[in-house]
Amino acid sequence: MKKLLIFIFFPLFSFAQTDSVKVSFSEEKVDTFTRTEVISISQKLGVMRAAKAGQRIGFETTPLVIQNSPFYFNYIYEQKILKEFSILLGLKYSYAYKPFIYEIEPRWYFQMKRRVKMGLQAYNLHGYYISFRYKQARGKDNQPFLFSYNSYFETSTFAINYGYQAGNILDLSVSAGMKNVSEVSTNSKGWLTHNSQSPKNQTWFLASNLKLSFGNSYPKTKTDKFGKLLITDNNFEKNRLLKINASDLFSIDKYSQFIKADVDYEHRIGNTYFSSNTSFKGVFNHFKFFSSKGSIDTTFNNVVFEKRFPIWNAQKVSNYYTNIQLSEQLRYYITKARDVKKGRSGKNFNGVYLGLMAMYSNTTFNNQLPNNGEKYMFTSIEAGSVYGGGGVLGIQNQFRNRIFFDFGISLLATNKNTQIESLTTKYSNISIHPYLKIGFVK
Structure with a gap:
């Protein structure tokens, strides 16, 4: 999994800076020794093709x-x-x-x-x-x-x-x-x-x-069969990262104004392969939507729904939605010690990680449906505070000291049976949440 994602994402970001990145391919020789050929990843994978x-x-x-x-x-x-x-x-x-x-x-x-x-x-x-x-x-x-x-x-x-x-x-x-x-x-x-x-x-x-x-x-273009992929640019030392997620930052028109800030700070713990990753995400949205006038039992397409559903006045009103999330991850990069020992990597934050996670989220909006058992805006997101803890599995890579991606899945036990955000799947008070962050590092 790690090698597949590195292979997919590495060329993507390295090209945005310079094109001199090198990759080592090793080819096993049964009767002699391992031969390593250093070639340009740009020639192999794209920017020079x-x-x-x-x-x-x-x-x-x-x-x-x-x-x-x-x-x-x-x-x-x-x-x-x-x-x-x-x-x-x-x-x-x-x-x-x-x-x-x-x-x-x-x-x-x-x-x-x-x-x-x-x-x-x-x-x-x-x-x-x-x-x-x-x-x-x-x-x-x-x-x-x-x-x-x-x-x-x-x-x-x-x-x-x-x-x-x-x-x-x-x-x-x-x-x-x-x-x-x-x-x-x-x-x-x-x-x-x-x-x-x-x-x-x-x-x-x-x-x-x-x-x-x-x-x-x-x-x-016909390419040689890949042998063992060694990313030589992984041989750098890094003890701290400031990460800014650049995906889904804003969408503004006369109907809605959506703005998001998503920043992480990760630092090494001592001289180990453990790190602390602190994350802050803030979302603000002002939008026009219909005002609620209640809810009803209903049958739709010959299906009787168990929950009551909202009905709306024809007039639209201003709504304000905010969400603030704070989280802390204790990460351990599970292959880093082996990669450093074999000369494949320096001490940095590239690789597969396992960890523990604690999370706090607070959501507000000014036009909540009147029944606490109902959905707001047809999601399971509810107003108020949610906190929880659990585990996380992910993979992260930083390229050319400027760009990063971080993909992971968290499994959390929370204090409420609620959906934290749109991609979250919940089973009672257990939430499974995948995340993908692509952006810039300092």
């Missing part, structure tokens, strides 16, 4: 309302039309969002010509870009629904983007533009509904975007 096209599948996240929006699963084909220019064609889908979204995006990799002349990369799909993105949503009318927290559905979007793409793996950008929307409304029963007769409107927006993908670049 010419590419005229690429196709990839993956997912995209964009923050929205009180939770992150559901993942958009996407397919993208990118074709170079000139050395520095390309055009992207994309198809996105989300179960919760309903319609398919078609996307077209011409791009200009504005640093590529200079970097090629300097010998830092080839003409391919890597680098900083400026682009224009047009999206069009297509889908059938929705029946009245009970589970959506969306105040609108996008019908079309035009945006200017500034971003960085690392081949077929990472695309991180900021978008600004206008979008046409079809608003959610209420029917005669007070249920939320959305169809072809829904009010149409327009809004400006500013948002951060993160896409993670897997795919191929063309023309394909």
Whole structure:
């Protein structure tokens, strides 16, 4: 698992800084000895490889309302039309969002010509870009629904983007533009509904975007079979890290204003392979949504639901949602001692870790449903304080002393039978929460 994730994520971030990273491949010789060949990972995996096209599948996240929006699963084909220019064609889908979204995006990799002349990369799909993105949503009318927290559905979007793409793996950008929307409304029963007769409107927006993908670049280049992968850049010492998560930072329009700060500080404990990782996350969201006028028992599509469901007034009101989370992890990097002994790594925070975790979370909102047993905004998130403790398993890597990713899963026993945030799965007072942080370190 560790080697697979290192193989996937390492080239992604190292390219964003310089292209001189080295990787050691060892090939076992039965009759003699182990031979080590040091080659450039850029030559093997991308930035120095010419590419005229690429196709990839993956997912995209964009923050929205009180939770992150559901993942958009996407397919993208990118074709170079000139050395520095390309055009992207994309198809996105989300179960919760309903319609398919078609996307077209011409791009200009504005640093590529200079970097090629300097010998830092080839003409391919890597680098900083400026682009224009047009999206069009297509889908059938929705029946009245009970589970959506969306105040609108996008019908079309035009945006200017500034971003960085690392081949077929990472695309991180900021978008600004206008979008046409079809608003959610209420029917005669007070249920939320959305169809072809829904009010149409327009809004400006500013948002951060993160896409993670897997795919191929063309023309394909035949590569040697990988032997044992040794990341020579892992041979550095690091006793403390300040980490800033750069995913899902903000989404601002006239309907909602979402801002998130997510910062970790990790430091080594003594001269050991244990560390203390302190995390702070704060979320603020102001958004317009319908005011509640009660709840009812209901049957929907011939199914009688056990819980009562909210009904809404037609007028929208301002809502404020905040969430503050503090956590402390005691981590042990389980393979670090062996890797240091074999000369594969310095003492740093790269690798697989096991640990203990304590967490405190406080959530507030100003328009909670009246019945404490009901869901708020169709989630299991409740107002008030939640605290708990348990275990954590994860893998972390820092690249070129500037970029990091941290992927893990926590298993916590909490004081409340509640959902901590949107990705949390709960079983009574036990919560399972996966997390992925990608950003910058200092």
